Amino acid sequence: MNTTEIHTRINQKLVSLTPEQLYSVWQFIESLEVSSERIDRVSTQTILERMGGYPQHLLEGSGDLSDRDYRKKIIAEKIRKKYQDKDRRSSCLHDLSCQTVF
Secondary structure (H helix, E strand, O other), X not given: OOHHHHHHHHHHHHHOOOHHHHHHHHHHHHHHHHHXXXXXXXXXXXXXXXXXXXXXXXXXXXXXXXXXXXXXXXXXXXXXXXXXXHHHHHHHHHOOOOOOOO
């Protein structure tokens, strides 16, 4: 059945309806339009947006060693400090005027 046949059959049925039945059909058609608008609006949002947005506490990091970026930063600082201390010690050994005692 093509759309022209469907339209013809619907029009034939609508002519035979009482005003109350016609009003019920109208309300049903209106509800279809509202629900399709709601579906369009929901489908444009991501799942995270529908759940209330991105979890900021996860994006910012926890600040403990279970967070990979924080852990890398702490390790890099420790390595940098270790080599700075070694450089200072070796320069003091060669420099007799160094006052720092290790």
